[in-house]
Amino acid sequence: MAENRDNHVSALRPGQVESRDNGERFGCSAGGCLVQLRRRIAEPGFVVTVDAEPRPGESRELITHEWAAANAAFDRFMHEY
Template sequence: MADTDTTALVPGQSISRDNGERLGRSAAGHLVQLRRRVAEPGFVVTSGSTRGDAVLTAEWAHANAAFDRMMRED
């Protein structure tokens, strides 16, 4: 995701990459990322909020739900 410029994203906005990964700015302005894991199958969802939440899951639906939740809450 390093090749994607996130500075233009406004709070509440997200974009999807061609490989299905997503990134956005939460309602509070924190960077939220949904990435495919490299070392193991599955996905990781992280937020740049001070809470430092991270969700590791093998389920695509669970990863998307976590991303959507972090976009609203963080």
């Protein structure tokens, strides 16, 4: 199952976003990095990550309980990376 998802993600063009029925999102950032917004499993909340080289003083992950904050971080990562 993960292999099919990975193949689908690799087919995304920069700026393209896919959403799942449960509200989770994944996309290809402007610079070609994978960005994901997913629900946390162990605790309530959301995690947003970007698969990019670390930048000094910047985090590639945000953990939050707020849906609006998760969506804002997803959009920011999509544009900044």
